[in-house]
Amino acid sequence: MRKTSYILLAIALLCTALEANAQKERNKSIIRSALNGLHYSVRASYGIGGVSPLPLPAEIRGIDSYRPLVGIALEGTVEKQINKVIGIHIGLRLENKTMETVADVKNYGMEISSDGARIKGNWTGKVKTTVRNSYISIPLLMTCKLSPRWKMRIGPYFSYLISGDFSGEVYDGYIREGGPTGTKVLFEGDATATYDFSDELVKSNWGVQLGFEWRAFSHLNVFADVQWGLNSAFPKDFETITFKMYPIYGNLGFAYAF
């Protein structure tokens, strides 16, 4: 999984480099494009966020720990200025959405499946979840110039899951087999059970993106975006996690504008 994302990042970097080499020859056409209101940029950002139900269901009693892991996004962007204020932003983005959380849950309906065996029950205790998803995404945004240096943008994005890892373990608690009145079995000390729902992740995701960009130098902009997923990371018929899980990420990065 991680290998794939590294390869994709490498390809993206290579494209950027090639583009840089070809820059001189293309300077003229860039200037011509700019006169037509077309602007090109490459951007890199670091994302922090999580895949989470919203609002948190009552079964989740606390978040013990949260680590963002490494979430990098690389994007090539074309912007078309329609008038002095409004413009359109279209990009092609390769990104990782990652996190690692430990939550305290109470009576949380879950299923542990392993080698065809499926144990269904209600878990009270710790749940550790690791998410490492890689997407190829297309943001389709409207931009709005707020001042000569400030720009706001908003619009939908569409993502396709290239590789997904949604897995974890349960420990330090107990399961009630079959339901809340079923046999109670403690998991103490080294006793942990792992789960892996990677294969259940939906491939197509979409959501809205809202961001601000500040022009620091003539070619260098810094920006911040929020990506708010609007379809669940798991399909409707996935019974184990009964609530919808939305990816919500904030990105902070810089853009090189040609």
Add this chain to the structure above:
Amino acid sequence: MGIKTIFCLALGAATLASCIQDEPLNAEADIVAVTFDKDNRDVLLNTTDTVVTISTDAAANNIEIAISPLSDVTSVAPTFILSEGATITHDESGLDGNGLALDFTSPQHYTVTSEGGVYKKSYTLAFKRPATITKFDFEHFEMIAGGRYINYYELDEDGSRCNIWATANAGYAMCGQPYFPTQRYDRGQSGNGVRLRTESTGGFGEMMGMRIAAGNLFFGKFDAVSAVSAPRAATLFGMPFNRVPKTFTGYYMFKPGETMTDADGAVIEGRVDQPDFYVVMYENSTIVDGKRQSVMLDGNNVLSHENIVGLARIQNPKVWTDAQIEAGEWERFEIPFVLMPGKQIDEEKLANYGYNIAIVLSSSIDGAYFVGAVGSTLYIDTLEIICED
């Protein structure tokens, strides 16, 4: 989207912790323990054990409290420790069951309702004088836990139910595998017998480091709560007994599984699996710092505890072929009960039920340590503990 959601949105994922909702009502509806206060404890066989903890598996819904042989149970008021927030109702009267004085000449029924009122569990509470049963023909059984696995019991001379037998089937149920290790065998030596087979525990068992489950049946109870964290502590062996065993007899057939594996799943070359069945008798209390403490042997010490006074255990079990088993070539065994070196049975202690006895049956001799051969099958029927007069 509620205000809370918008609030979450504003704060972002890193502060999701601030969006924890109010704690949901407890969904559990267990009798955690039956307790006896000083006005009610005199009926107990062991008056120092006034808190009787109750397991959560399906078999544990039939609670038996051991009472002394001559006690008057026409008005006893047990109290209950319940799941947090749960309530208990006495079914026959509809009254609050906690501390309610009832006639326990016959079993009484209770319903526990969870805090939210959504979940309910039914319990039967029976007061049992020590069983005097010494013959076991495996004709009394029921399918429990939604019909998934078998539960054996016995009837004493007045026809009332005694929950002597336990299996670890409730633990195996966790593995999500279809074939339980302990099952009825409809072609017993006489009527029904028992078929114990060592089974794979599948992916879940492997994850837990318990790759096999030996077929098992024993006197005592299975405490499922320890089944994963301390599996050998989950099998609790023994019931009070006041006679001196002489011989352990019965009928059996056995066929070992093909491949012996160790706890890590590695093949053990050159070793053939064996069954194990025995009667063990032990003192059911010790004195610690001048105080009497109950002793219940478990899978860790059932053959090694210092309180053991005697044992009748199968030696050199035979091996059958499929054809012989198919033909029902049962073999009778007679195993003498032998006192442990330096041990004696004290007459007075015996009369006061100071000893526990357990029959323990397993399809793999080292099954408790997850060593055995999947497919090892022990058929057993018509057991008797012949006692001295």
